[in-house]
Structures are given as structure tokens and as C-alpha cells.
Amino acid sequence: xxxxxxxNDISLKVPEGMSILDAARTINIDIPTLCYxxxxxxxxxxxxxxxxxxxxxxxxxRNLASSxxxxxxxxxxxxxxxLRAIQARRAMVELLLxxxxxxxxxxxxxxxxxxxxxxxxLGVRHISYEGEESExxxxxxxxxxxxxxxxxxxxxxxxxxxxxxxxxxVYSAVGRGFETVVKTAFDLPLSQTACTFCGQCIAxxxxxxxxxxxxxxxxxxxxNDPDQFVVVQTxxxxxxxxxxxxxxxxxxxxxxxxxxALRRLGFDRVFDTDFAADLTIMEExxxxxxxxxxxxxxxxxxxxxPAWVKFFEHxxxxxxxxxxxxxxPHEMLGVLIKSYYARTLGIDPKSITVxxxxxxxxxxxxxxxxxxxxxxxxxxxxxxxxxxxxxRMIREASIHFDHLKEQEFDHPLGESTGASxxxxxxxxxxxxxxxxxxxxxxxxxxxxxxxxxxxGMDGLKEAVIPIxxxxxxxxxxHGLGNARTVLEKIRAGxxxxxxxxxxxxxxxxxxxxxxxxxxGNLEILSERAxxxxxxxxxxxxxxxxxxxxxxxxxxxxxxxxxxxxAHKLLHTSYVARKKI
Amino acid sequence: xxxSASPNQFAQKLDSYIDSLTxxxxxxxxVLHYAQEIYGYLPDNVQWHIAxxxxxxxxxxxxxxxxxxxxxxxxxxxxxxxxxTGTACFVRGAxxxxxxxxxxxxxxxxxxxxxxxxxxETLRCVGACGLAPVxxxxxxxxxxMHEAQDINEVLAKYRPES
Numbered sequence: 001x002x003x004x005x006x007x008n009d010i011s012l013k014v015p016e017g018m019s020i021l022d023a024a025r026t027i028n029i030d031i032p033t034l035c036y037x038x039x040x041x042x043x044x045x046x047x048x049x050x051x052x053x054x055x056x057x058x059x060x061x062r063n064l065a066s067s068x069x070x071x072x073x074x075x076x077x078x079x080x081x082x083l084r085a086i087q088a089r090r091a092m093v094e095l096l097l098x099x100x101x102x103x104x105x106x107x108x109x110x111x112x113x114x115x116x117x118x119x120x121x122l123g124v125r126h127i128s129y130e131g132e133e134s135e136x137x138x139x140x141x142x143x144x145x146x147x148x149x150x151x152x153x154x155x156x157x158x159x160x161x162x163x164x165x166x167x168x169x170v171y172s173a174v175g176r177g178f179e180t181v182v183k184t185a186f187d188l189p190l191s192q193t194a195c196t197f198c199g200q201c202i203a204x205x206x207x208x209x210x211x212x213x214x215x216x217x218x219x220x221x222x223x224n225d226p227d228q229f230v231v232v233q234t235x236x237x238x239x240x241x242x243x244x245x246x247x248x249x250x251x252x253x254x255x256x257x258x259x260x261a262l263r264r265l266g267f268d269r270v271f272d273t274d275f276a277a278d279l280t281i282m283e284e285x286x287x288x289x290x291x292x293x294x295x296x297x298x299x300x301x302x303x304x305x306p307a308w309v310k311f312f313e314h315x316x317x318x319x320x321x322x323x324x325x326x327x328x329p330h331e332m333l334g335v336l337i338k339s340y341y342a343r344t345l346g347i348d349p350k351s352i353t354v355x356x357x358x359x360x361x362x363x364x365x366x367x368x369x370x371x372x373x374x375x376x377x378x379x380x381x382x383x384x385x386x387x388x389x390x391x392r393m394i395r396e397a398s399i400h401f402d403h404l405k406e407q408e409f410d411h412p413l414g415e416s417t418g419a420s421x422x423x424x425x426x427x428x429x430x431x432x433x434x435x436x437x438x439x440x441x442x443x444x445x446x447x448x449x450x451x452x453x454x455x456g457m458d459g460l461k462e463a464v465i466p467i468x469x470x471x472x473x474x475x476x477x478h479g480l481g482n483a484r485t486v487l488e489k490i491r492a493g494x495x496x497x498x499x500x501x502x503x504x505x506x507x508x509x510x511x512x513x514x515x516x517x518x519x520g521n522l523e524i525l526s527e528r529a530x531x532x533x534x535x536x537x538x539x540x541x542x543x544x545x546x547x548x549x550x551x552x553x554x555x556x557x558x559x560x561x562x563x564x565x566a567h568k569l570l571h572t573s574y575v576a577r578k579k580i
Numbered sequence: 581x582x583x584s585a586s587p588n589q590f591a592q593k594l595d596s597y598i599d600s601l602t603x604x605x606x607x608x609x610x611v612l613h614y615a616q617e618i619y620g621y622l623p624d625n626v627q628w629h630i631a632x633x634x635x636x637x638x639x640x641x642x643x644x645x646x647x648x649x650x651x652x653x654x655x656x657x658x659x660x661x662x663x664x665t666g667t668a669c670f671v672r673g674a675x676x677x678x679x680x681x682x683x684x685x686x687x688x689x690x691x692x693x694x695x696x697x698x699x700x701e702t703l704r705c706v707g708a709c710g711l712a713p714v715x716x717x718x719x720x721x722x723x724x725m726h727e728a729q730d731i732n733e734v735l736a737k738y739r740p741e742s
Contacts, residue, residue, distance in 0.1 A: 169637025174646045185631075185638035186624045193639075580628065580638055 005076040019047070020067035020078055021054055031056060031080050032089060034096075034118055035155030036068040037204055041457045041522050042479065042506045046160040046204075051153065052092045053118065057082045064088055090122050096153050098129040099178075100207075107151070107208040112517055114206030115153060136181060141189030143368045144197035144213055144361040149181045151209040156182060158201035158210060165506065166480040168311065170195045182209075185580060194314040194579050196480065198307035198504040199361035199513015212361045212514060216389050216396075222353040222382075223266040229345075230353045232267040233333050233413075234258060236274055237359040237424030237509035238387045240531030244516040244524075245391030246401040251527030253535050256406025261394050262357075263407060272409045273356070274416030276333035277423040277432070279553070280304060281544035283326050283570055284429075285437045286562040288499055297322055299475075299490065299497040302429050304328045306366035307504035309574065311480050316487050317576030325571040327380075329423065330356040330363065331372050333413060334380035335569050340557045341413060349378055356384045359424070359512030362504070371572050386514025415549035418449075418536035425529040426478040426508035427454035427461060430501040434465060434474070435543045441468045449542050455533075457507060457526070460486065478503045590618045594626075595633065604634045608644060612651055621652045649703065657692040657699040659738045661685070662716040666705030672712040677725050678702065681715065684732060697739065 002013040007024050014023045021031050035051040038044065049066035056067045059077035064085060067078075079085065097119065104110055136149035159171040159182055170193050174183040184193050202210045222230050243252040262270045288300045301323040303309055312323060327335070334356070338349035356363060366372065367381040374380070385393070394401055408414070419435050422428030431451045438446045453463045454474075459482040465472045475497050477483050483502045489495040505511045510528035511518070518524045536542060544550065558566050597614050601607050611630055616622055622645050631638035645651045663669075663678045678700075682688055685698050692699040708714050711723025715734065722734045 163637065163640070169639055172637070172639035172643030174639075174643050176647050183639070183642075185642045186627070579632065 003072045003074050003076075005072050005074070005078065007078045008080055014072055016072075018072055020056060020058075020065070020070050020072055020076075023072050024056075024067065024078070024080055029080055031067050032118060032121060033068060034093075034114060034153070034206060035157065037157050037160075037520055039204075039506075039520065039522055041525075042165050043459075044161065044165050044204075046155070046157045048156055048160075051096070051155055053089050055085055055088050055092075056080045057085050086122075090124055091128075093119050093122055093124050094127050095129055097124065097127050098131055099133050100153070101133075101150055108211040108214065109208035113208060114519070132178065134178075134181065139184075139189050140213065141191040142195070142197060142213070142365060143191075144365040145190055145195070145199065145202065146211050146213050147190060148209050148211075149183065151207045152181050153207055153209070154180055154182065155206060157204040157206065158182060161200045161204050164481070166196070166198060166200060166311075166504070167484050168194060168196055168198075168480060171201070188580065192580070194310075194577070196307040196310040196314075196504060197362040197365045197513075198480065200505060202361060202513050203511070203515075203517065212386050212388070213364060214389065215364070215383050215385050216393055218383050219355055219385060219389075219393065222355070225353075227351055228353045229268050229347055229351055230266070230355060231269045231271060231337050231341075232262050232355045232357060233271045233273045233276075233330055233337075234262070234357045235330060235359055235363075235424065235509060236277060236421045236428075236532060237512060237515070237528065238357050238390070239421075239535070240424070240510065240528040241359065241387050241515045242390065243401075245388070245394070248402065249527070250524040251529075251531035253531050254401075255535070256408070257401060257404040258390075259409055260404040260407040261399055261401060264399055264404075265393060265397055267355070269410045269413075270407075271333060271337070271413040272416050273330045273333055273358075274420035274423070275413050275547070275549060276329035276336070277304075277420030277429075278417055278544035278547045278550050279332055279336075279570070280326055280329050280423075280429075281419060281432050281436050282550060282554075282561045283332075283566060284324050285433050285440065287324055287326065288433075288437070289441070290562060292498070298499075299473075299495065300324050300499045302326075302499075302501045303572075304423070304429060305362070305503045305505075305509075306360070307362035308480065308483065308502045310362070310365070310577070311483065311504065312487065313574055313577045314579050315484065316491065319487065319491060320574045320576060322490070323574065325573065327372065327570055327572045328363075328366065329420075330358065330384075331366065331380045331572075332570050334367075334372075334382075335374065336413065336553075338374065338378060338380065339569060340553070349374070353382045354380070356381050357387065357390050358384055359387050359509045359515045360384075360505075361386060361513045363514075371575075387512075388514060388516060391516065412549040412552065415547060416539075417544055417547050418539035418542035419544045420547075421535045421539065422532050424509045424532050425455070426457070426503055426506075427451075427476040427501065428508065428532070429503075430454055430474055430476050430499065432544055433499070433501075434472075436545045437472075438465075438467050439543065440545065446543070455529075457522075459506075472499065473497045475500045477501065478508055479506045480504050591629070593618055594629070598630075598633045605636055608634060608636065608641065609648075612641075612645060616651060621655045623653065623655075627653075649701075652701075654690075655692070657696050659697060659718050660699045660701060661735075662701050662703045663689070664704070664706050664708070664712070664714045664716065665702045666709070668705070668709035669713040673726060674713045677713045677715060677731070680728050680731050681735075684728070684735060698735070 034053040037046045047068045049069040054067045055064035057079040139147040239255040243254040303324045342349045364384040419432035461476040507525040631641045
């Protein structure tokens, strides 16, 4: 049933149950918000009305109403622009600022902060209130996420993301009154919790309370160390988001400019994680076939995503034998740079620094896992920076990004196919695997390489693909809450999938916690995905097993896929962890 | 508090209470009440255990425990002394009463005496406004606590006879 109401003298009809905020938006009236955030595609809705910034005046009602949480009612007369509403909003923001550090100039979120832009938008020119300021310890315990509760405005967006979308439940509002702040259980450092470091809390945090652990200076130091040979690699999802940092439209493919920028920054070699994505397909597809032929446990779960890996280690420690043992692509490339490539160049692996540019903050934690190294002193990957950090580096070096001439990755670890570039979007790994599995198992050419059914933002996508007389039951999941639902079915023996791709972040890596901030606009994620699919279509080779550099690598160095040397270098093991 | 029972017996008691509940997650506050009754307080490991048994995040349990002043994460003394800081008591000198108790017990509100005899806390309105200001010891209300001498006499009743 439609409800008739009036907003700022404009009469309108909207469906019952709609909030005043959404109703106003249908007639292009924007009401400022801060804590409120709705991401339909993720089933995320944070409308706890804690900030009171979206207040409006309703005729006949004594107090102001928060428009994000108040539903419309018949005959309602709303004013969003009355002096009382405007003054109240400004007062709310001033109150928030009175207990907020005034260190905007040096804050990691400077010019990317919702509180800062709101203060500007509302014309806050001074803070009328003086009072106590919170003093909390900054948590730098993890290799991925920095928590500065002093900058927390108690909007609880992170808590909603962590509890409801990801079902990890690391955060909760703790305490009451002025002392209330979002914390971990028992004030534990993040490193001692079940945090997966997916970074989706960072992606929705409106202020600098949650940010990635900044490694930019470490990279500058390595680049300026004459004794270090510094090699960089870039993940698929970076090339369709990096341009956003330089005013380009989301989804713009900037691969060539990115390579040029990295060379300008001083990296000795610029390799592509896409190469290792092709390699992952070879290893994972062979592992799947091996499990099927030898009666191994099914389904095989992909293991490219470190946040997903940590999730199952904490939440499903009884199922550690079902994920693929494949290392994630950048770890595979890291170990190859320090073994195969070091040998080719005749360099001691200890004098090589491998830097990964990732859309992800969990990759920082992953690189520090002891399993992912060849001895205590030689980590497969030394430093991980996010897309955001690379943007900062390019700016710091005063490079005119948009004017750069496009360049190509170095050979041979920079060669890749279209199959690998789609790894960056949800469904991409499975689609790439099917392109190879089909041809390897049937010996026939796959004419239509696009598997549309595996693309898009649905939380769970399923397909039954007949190959050589056997039906392969495949599923694609993104978002850890969706993963939990399916994992619980597997635990209960109610699932009959053969293979499942799982990514922690909604949308896959294009929506990673290390990407440029989307500020609630998920259209950006679709644009980035479309960018990857365009890049795939433009590639002359679109199947991983056709990558000549991959064929050469097996021939010269690795031997058979899933063979002895591949096992030693490219596969890993998992650890049962406590749920806290 | 079950003084004679071992921690293991506490855990068994708590578990069988949780087992008896049809709706577990919904009964978090009830379970916390019960656990505090058994253990005397809610240490981290008990909160963690409850989180696992109720299948809710331990951060959520911690959030609830930290919100309600009734719940305590610090072991309490043998006798719990509460000062009402509700409006009526506040107007009639609750602050002075609290300071006098802090003075006599040589601890701050929220703390426990080194001999583990008294814990001093504050709460809001026990509905005995006519007797304001009031202090409550182990649930027993003592009214019109204006004088240091009266306060001392109440505390003496709870001290072991020497």
C-alpha cells in the first residue's frame, strides 16, 4: 500500500514501511547522514540512529525525528530544511567533534573522511562545546588493521558489517554513556581474536578509527636500499580501481599506466600476480581431478583468499581437509621470484624484496604467516601494500598518473591470460578453472569461454556443468556470512558440491578492504568487475593452460602440476584456531 | 556464592542450566545472572564459555556484561556495600555517604578491600526514597545514613567479631 505524505511542501506517495530518508531521496531531497549506511547488494543496513545527524521536523511531533529509522505515515508533513533541523544537525556534529582528535591534517583518512566532509557540508566553523576527550589505546597488534578508538564515533557500521554480513563478530559496543566505544571481546588486541582481517570494517568506517597498517615507508626504504633487488607484483583487482585515485572513472583499466608508475617508483622488476593466478588454476584444477580420481574429500574449496582461510581456521577447524592446499597467487609468485627467478638471475634470494600490491588488507597478515616462507629469514612475500597505499606512493612521487605512457609487465612472470584477470571478481576463479578443466578433461576446445551464470553480485551462485559425461556441481560464494551457511551444510553432510569458490569480500577482490573507498556506492564495484571482464575479452589468450610462460615454467623448473616440486613450493597447510 | 564447590562443579552447574533452556541465545542475560550467582563475578573465561555454549560472539557477551552495572568482571568481597545514587538519595547527600564509606573502608567505589571483606559499589534507586540517603549491604537497606558514626555501626555488624 502506498503512503501519501508531504516533504518540504512537495506531496508524494511511497510504499509503506519506507523511511523518511529514502522517501525524501525519491524526490531528490538529500538529508545528511553519518552513521546510516545501507548496501542493498550485501544485505547490509546500519540504521541504528546513533548520530542523530539525519533529524527532520515532523508537524505535530514535539521532538525531531531521525529520518533513517522513522518510517513514513499517512498524512505526515515533514520539513528537512527548517532552521531547527539544520541547527540540530550542526550541533550534533559539533558534539561529535568535541570528542574527536583534531588531527585531520595527519590522519590517514584526511580528505576521505565522512565526518570531515559532513562538517564541511553543514558549515561547521567552530566547535561550541568543550569537554572531556576519550583516551583509548591504539591497537597496532595485527599486521593488517590499525584500530584507533579515539576516532570512533560509535556509528557501529563496523559492528554491523562484522556481525551481520561477515558473521565473524569481533566487534561490539562496550561500556555505557560517555565511555561507550566499539571494542573487541575482553579488550583483546585484534591479533588475538577471530578477526579475519578482511578489512570490510575499514571499507565502511566513516572516520580514521579503522585503517590499514601503513607499509608505504617500508617500501620506500627497500627501494632506496642499494643492496636490495626490489620486485613488485600487482593483483588483478588493482588495475580497475587504481585510476579512481587520480580522478578516473571506476572500472577504467589502467594496467599499462600502473606498470609505468611502478617503474618510475624504482622497482627493479614489475611482475603480474595474474601470472600466478594462471598457475593457481593449473595446480587447483589438477588437485580437483586428483581428489575425484582418488576418492578424496569433496567439495574442494578455493584458498586464494586469506581472510576466508582464517575464517575457516577459526570457525570450522574440523573441516581443514577440504580447502585446496594451494597457496594464494601472490604467495606462489613470491616463492617463485625467490627460487626460480633468483636462480635465473643468479641473485641470493635474501637480497630480493618482494612487494605485493593488493586490493586487500588480509594479504598483509597472510604474508606474515610462518607457513608461507622458506625458512625463518625468507618470507615468500616481504611487504604488502594496498591499492590505497600505492595511490599514496604515486602521489608522494608527484607522478602525473594520467599522463604516463602505457608499459608492459616484465617477462616471464608478467605474462597472463584473460582467465587470470577475472580472478578479481566473484566467480572469476571458478570460471577460469572451468575453462581449463573442460579442455584438459575432454581434449576438446571450449568455444564459449564465458560462464555468465557465475558472474554478478548474488551471494550464492550455482551451476551444474557436464564435462566428459560427469556433472560437476559448482558454487560461487562471496561474503563470509554466505560462506558460513554453506559450510554448515557441508559439516552436516547436506551438500553435494564438487567445487566451491569462496571470497571473503562482497563482490570478490574488486570490493576488497584495501581498495579506494566506495562511500556506500556499490555501483563502483560493478564498474570494476566490468573493467576486468573487458580486460579478459581483450586478451589474445583466455585460458590459463595456454599461457606460454606457465608451460615453460613447468617444463624448465616445476615438472608436473601438483607434482613434488610444485607441492613443496606452491602448496601450504592450515592451522586450527580458537573462536574468540 | 557456592563457596564449597570447585570451579569444575561451577562449570557443570552452569552447563546444565544452559542445557535446560529451550531458547538459549535469547536468554543471554538470564545465563549471565546465573553465572554470576555461581562464580560471584564474570571472568573472561566464563564469558567466553557462555559465548560458545550460546553460539554468539564473545564480543557480544562482553558488550552486554560491560553495559549493565549489575554485572561485574572483578571478584567481589564477602559483603557488597552499595550506595544509592538515585535522585532522592543524591539530593539528600549520597555523595557524602559514598565519600564517608570510601574513607572508612579505605577503597574507592568499584573496589574491594584487601582483606576481601567488603566491595563498595553504587547503584540507582532501590525504591526506598523516603529513607534517603540509603546504603545497601548484601541486599539489606540501611536508611538515613548521614552520620559517620551510624555508617560505622552498620559496617561493624558485618565485620567478624574479634
